[in-house]
Amino acid sequence: MEKEKTTFLFNKSNYILLIAGVLLNVIGFLLMIGGAAEDLNEFNEEELFSPVRLTVAPILIILGYAVIIYSIMKKPKISDDTKKIEE
Incomplete structure (x- = not known):
């Protein structure tokens, strides 16, 4: 029996870029948050x-x-192993 090798839609570089983008968004939203007012009348x-x-x-x-x-x-780039499996 041959084992079927599953391929994922994303590879490691896609996930790294995705996490970096989410971190940029989080940092941007945190910078946008203002401090609480000490006195509401000022x-x-x-x-x-x-x-x-x-x-x-x-x-x-x-x-x-x-x-x-x-x-x-x-x-994602197709590796040599994936090309051999597809053929």
Whole structure:
């Protein structure tokens, strides 16, 4: 009896890219979170309109989604062992 070798849709590099994209998204969303107001009657303009919250965090989130989409669309390379099994 020959054992059938199963092939996965993703390989190791796809999963690494997928995890990296998710981490970029998590970091972006964490940077976007603002601190809690100490006094509800005061308006803290510096914290609310911080460049990190307005520019860096959204860029990281968009970059994370781009990496996730790329990791899903990337076609894994076919190894020599897989070619022999298919023939």
